[in-house]
Structure formats: C-alpha cells, structure tokens
Amino acid sequence: MAAPLTREQILNTTEQVLRRFGLDKTSVVDVARALGVSHGTLYRHFSSKAALKEAVAERWLHEVSAPLAIIVENAGSALEKTQLWLERLIHIKQSKALEDPELFAMYNALAEESVESIEKHINDLISQLTQIVEEGMQAGEFQNADAREVASAVFYATARFHHPALAKEWISPAINHEFEQVWNLLVSGLLIRK
Amino acid sequence: MAAPLTREQILNTTEQVLRRFGLDKTSVVDVARALGVSHGTLYRHFSSKAALKEAVAERWLHEVSAPLAIIVENAGSALEKTQLWLERLIHIKQSKALEDPELFAMYNALAEESVESIEKHINDLISQLTQIVEEGMQAGEFQNADAREVASAVFYATARFHHPALAKEWISPAINHEFEQVWNLLVSGLLIRK
C-alpha cells in the first residue's frame, strides 16, 4: 500500500467502470474491486455513492464548459465570438451524442441526478456568454441592454440545439440549417440598427 | 345492444379509463369493461391497442392546434398575430403541465409512442405560423425570405417554452420573463429595418 489513494484516482477508475458496466450496473463494490481496495475505503473519500457520482458528473460538465471559456478570451468581434461560442457548444454536445449515444445518455442521466451541479453548469455557461455580450455592448457593436438577460435569451433561444433532453432530434440532417436560420434571426436582435 | 358502438364512443371511454388508471395500468379489457362489451369487439374497430392509443393521442394533439388555427384568421398585424400565436401555444402547454402534471406527462408519453402523429402535429403548427409570416412578408411588414424557414426558426427558437420534453423547467417563475427576452430578440429579426 505504498501509493495513497487519491480522489483523482478514484474518479478516473469510477469513470472507467461506469463506461464498462453502465450507470445502473455499477456498484460501489465494482469500483472498489477495480481499484483493488475494499468498498469501505471509498466511503472514507466520498460520503455516499451519490457524492461519488456527483463528482464524476461535475468533471464531465467541466469538460463541456472549459473549451468554451477559451473562446471568451479570443480576439474578434463580439458577434463572431458569440457565433463561434454557440457553434462550439452545439458541436461538443451533438458530436458526443452522435458518437456514442449510450454513453451520452449515461452521462446526462448521471448529471440529471445532481440538480445543483447542472444549475451551476448552466450558470457558468450563461456567465461566459454574458461576458462576450457585455464586450459587444461596450464596444458599441451590440444594442445596449442588460447583458445577462440578453445572454440568457440567446442561450435559451438555441436550446433546441444544445439541450440534452432534445438530443433525440439532433439526428435530423436539417438541424444545422435550422440553427443557421435561428442565428440569422438573433443577429438582427443583437446588432445596433444602422 | 340497440346502440351501435361508434369510434367516438370508444375514444371517449378510452380517455376516461386512461385518466383513471394511467397509461401503464390501462388494458384493452379495462376499456371494454367500461364500455360494457367484450374486448374482442374493440379489435373490430381498432386493429391493435397501439392504434387505439394513437387515435387518442391524435385527438389530444388536435386540442392544442385547433384553438391556434383561429388566431391565424384573426385581424391584426402579422407581428401581433405571431406574438399572440406563440403566447397562446405556450400558455396552452404550460397551463396543462401546471394544472395536472401527471395527466400532462401521460398524454405526452402517449403521443411519444406515435411518432408520426407528432410529426404531423409539428408540421401543422409550423404551417399555421408560416401562414402568418407569409402575410407579414406580403404586407411589407416582415423582411422578405422563405416564410416556412422563418416560421420554423421562430418555432424552434421558442422551443424552451413549449417543447414538452422541457416541461420540468416551466416551474421557474422566471420563465415568462425569459420568453419576453427571447421574443424581443426575435422581433428585430422579423421586422423590416427602418
């Protein structure tokens, strides 16, 4: 037992086991066995199975929001950045859903169990978008208004394209074209009228 | 047995039984018993239990689309009519979901089983909206474009507020304000720039 068991190790292994066995068939004993420890040990690191699953969910949600944070810091006009940010968000979600629908469904079910983690995640995303919108307003590019409310409106108006509850409908080949149409409509609402 | 059994009677009774017993607990025998006939008789009117449920689902979906069809024929500007139509659609869905969440969930599960009925329903709704948008374009009120594509974009941009898969989120008291914000954004995209 030279190596002390770390939180990271546990989460990595839990993810592996979840991917192998699925959300329903994964027990704490399975995870402990994969780590080569007794299941009692896991309870010294996480207070419950729910807490363990929540930690995995949070890590997964962070994998979505982290690459988007980079776009906020990008160069470019606010309009370009807003479009890029939305397209990136939509691409991340839709490609995950398309590549491995079962795994995507599993992570969403996992996240669904941690309502607070999701709320924080949505809040993170809208905050990122708010920063871009604020920039656009300060630069005189976007119409002046409450930046967070505008960002929320843009986020919710595009929900069809990134909300996991609507993933079933992303198989339609028209989906990209539909996003373009919605985006066209939104652009006029954002920009200053000339 | 003086009265001949009609399709309407069967559907009325099926709805009653579904409301009483729920989607999972309702059997063809239950419906037959409520009608005072043998279950074999029902198979002379509907080819399967699925066909019976589909007919109920279609009737329910029609109750949503029918009152909206009236708005299309209303007087008023295209913008007013578009707003009224959306607000009415959203109100119908959200009030049903709020008043009796279980019944709402049941009818949605029922409809979910009949993919084609749903597709037809969505198509109906977008066709209604297309008619209003077309009017707006012909009257020089809306920017000229493919009316159906614009109508689809408006419909999908407001999905958060009427798509039954997102009903869980309608409990938020902010939901009406969020719709207003999205609507504000869309208005600029619809109207001719002055």
Place this chain on the structure above:
DNA sequence: CAAATGACAAATATTTATTTTTGTCATTTG
C-alpha cells in the same frame, strides 16, 4: 495512529414463478 478492512443490517435490485394481457378466430346472437 492514520488508513484500510470486512462483517453486518437495512435497503435495493434481480431472478423466478405466477398471473394478466394481447390479439385471433371459430362460434353465437339478434
């Protein structure tokens, strides 16, 4: 003595046995 173990009870989940339901059709009814 900090970290891990494993025996244990209560809560969950799975399997198996039993019952109900669906859909058909030869027969009955008015």
Place this chain on the structure above:
DNA sequence: CAAATGACAAAAATAAATATTTGTCATTTG
C-alpha cells in the same frame, strides 16, 4: 349476415422469493 362474443395461445407484466448493494463501525494493519 353484420356485429359481437369468449375460449385460446403467445407475449408481457406483476408478485414473491432470492441475492446483491449500500453504508456503518468495531477491528486490523503497516
């Protein structure tokens, strides 16, 4: 003879019996 019936087999759902899992904690290990 059109409409309805009800006995029946196959499929599906439910309930009962069995096994696993979760979470605790007194004990062990290095």
